[in-house]
Amino acid sequence: MQVRCFNALLMALLVAPFTTMAADYVPLPGGRFMSVLPADGVAAPAQIAPFRLRREPVTNTEFLAFVKLHPQWRRDQVPVVFADSRYVSHWASANMLGPQALPRQPVTRISWFAAEAYCESEGARLPTWYEWEYAAAASASQPDARADPAWREHVLAWYGRPSTTPLPPIGGPPNFYGVSDINDLVWEWVEDFNALLVSNDSRVQGDPDVLKFCGAGAISLQQRENYATLMRIAMLSALKATDTTNNMGFRCAKSK
Amino acid sequence: MKIRAKTLVCTALFLLTANAAWCAELPPDSIYQLHITLTNQDGKSIPLDEHRGKPQLVSMFYTSCTMVCPMITDTLKATRGAIGNPASDRVNVLVVSFDPDRDDASSLHRYAETHKLDLSHWTLARAEPGDVRRLAALLGLQYRKLPDGDFNHSSELVLLDTEGRIVARSTTIGRTDPAFLAAVRKAAGAP
Numbered sequence: 001m002q003v004r005c006f007n008a009l010l011m012a013l014l015v016a017p018f019t020t021m022a023a024d025y026v027p028l029p030g031g032r033f034m035s036v037l038p039a040d041g042v043a044a045p046a047q048i049a050p051f052r053l054r055r056e057p058v059t060n061t062e063f064l065a066f067v068k069l070h071p072q073w074r075r076d077q078v079p080v081v082f083a084d085s086r087y088v089s090h091w092a093s094a095n096m097l098g099p100q101a102l103p104r105q106p107v108t109r110i111s112w113f114a115a116e117a118y119c120e121s122e123g124a125r126l127p128t129w130y131e132w133e134y135a136a137a138a139s140a141s142q143p144d145a146r147a148d149p150a151w152r153e154h155v156l157a158w159y160g161r162p163s164t165t166p167l168p169p170i171g172g173p174p175n176f177y178g179v180s181d182i183n184d185l186v187w188e189w190v191e192d193f194n195a196l197l198v199s200n201d202s203r204v205q206g207d208p209d210v211l212k213f214c215g216a217g218a219i220s221l222q223q224r225e226n227y228a229t230l231m232r233i234a235m236l237s238a239l240k241a242t243d244t245t246n247n248m249g250f251r252c253a254k255s256k
Numbered sequence: 257m258k259i260r261a262k263t264l265v266c267t268a269l270f271l272l273t274a275n276a277a278w279c280a281e282l283p284p285d286s287i288y289q290l291h292i293t294l295t296n297q298d299g300k301s302i303p304l305d306e307h308r309g310k311p312q313l314v315s316m317f318y319t320s321c322t323m324v325c326p327m328i329t330d331t332l333k334a335t336r337g338a339i340g341n342p343a344s345d346r347v348n349v350l351v352v353s354f355d356p357d358r359d360d361a362s363s364l365h366r367y368a369e370t371h372k373l374d375l376s377h378w379t380l381a382r383a384e385p386g387d388v389r390r391l392a393a394l395l396g397l398q399y400r401k402l403p404d405g406d407f408n409h410s411s412e413l414v415l416l417d418t419e420g421r422i423v424a425r426s427t428t429i430g431r432t433d434p435a436f437l438a439a440v441r442k443a444a445g446a447p
Contacts, residue, residue: 039403041402041408079282082289112393113390241393
């Protein structure tokens with residue numbers, strides 16, 4: 001009996017650090033980056049300060065732990081102004097995952113406000129679009145693989161996956177920066193999701209409706225083949241901050 | 257047992273006046289659910305729900321925006337003017353800056369003076385960048401900082417009721433919008 005107790009205690013001590021491990025962030029150097037979206041709306045590259053990005057999207061388990069610590073984000077308590085009625089609706093209850101939400105699947109049906117709040121709880125924030133696009137441009141071997149047809153094929157293949165297939169868990173191979181599951185698991189929120197196509201220049205007078213989303217004209221010609229990235233921008237631009245979507249999750253970032 | 261001061265005050269108010277709107281729970285669709293602090297043109301810290309209890313016209317701008325933003329403030333002025341007294345006395349205006357890095361209390365105050373804003377009803381404010389992003393998201397406004405420090409942004413007037421719920425909005429800038437005016441009149445209890 002004593003030996004069994006001792007063994008159990010030993011096992012608990014060995015396992016404990018792994019179950020309570022803090023989320024892993026990797027450093028990315030940033031720098032000059034030719035985004036699909038020119039920084040000035042014409043041709044300027046983005047200037048990205050060095051930052052850190054979560055290796056993996058946030059999982060169901062992690063989000064559940066957050067909700068238990070911050071009950072104002074439970075689906076039965078959150079005000080509708082911060083999340084729509086489908087917010088984590090696939091969970092068995094407000095504080096229980098259940099069979100439709102496996103522990104290591106990325107958490108989905110998350111509003112932007114909820115994603116923001118989670119990142120804040122981790123001492124982090126949502127990545128900006130430029131940070132996300134830059135991190136996602138990497139393949140396993142190249143920091144910027146966007147000209148590589150194999151990379152484009154891989155990214156596009158994800159869009160072709162029927163949404164009825166079960167969401168895979170995290171744990172895919174890391175890219176050049178050590179970031180995993182960024183192009184082939186879930187759509188991901190970014191901090192400035194709703195600003196990507198705004199082109200209502202403050203210096204221009206005119207019909208606000210016409211000017212409001214003129215950004216599409218400003219997408220650089222060189223990157224027009226990058227259909228996969230353009231799809232992301234179109235998707236993000238169509239969302240409201242309260243929207244929750246089946247295949248949309250998030251990961252967090254930290255400024256250096 | 258720990259009793260919050262607010263609970264004591266509210267209980268007293270309710271017993272005395274049966275009118276404790278301030279104490280009532282915020283509706284779930286109120287933007288005042290966002291508990292952020294703003295700094296106004298006088299450098300004073302105010303909560304977002306400072307004027308809960310009065311309908312508010314809300315928009316966003318920045319002081320170095322030279323074309324559309326003055327038009328936004330002019331349209332807000334014209335809207336209040338069009339509903340006339342005493343109704344316009346019952347409606348406040350809140351305009352929050354997209355540009356907290358450059359807009360501080362003094363630049364907000366200068367803007368108010370230049371545009372002759374009636375500070376007994378107007379508040380110009382700044383907030384921390386993360387709070388600005390959240391407020392814009394709640395109001396349905398988009399903005400994007402350009403490399404030269406200017407912003408691309410949408411321009412809308414948003415009408416909040418006394419409890420902070422969005423009840424009307426208008427993208428009409430440069431003249432008053434009849435449908436929006438009707439909503440503002442209604443919110444202000446004007447005939």
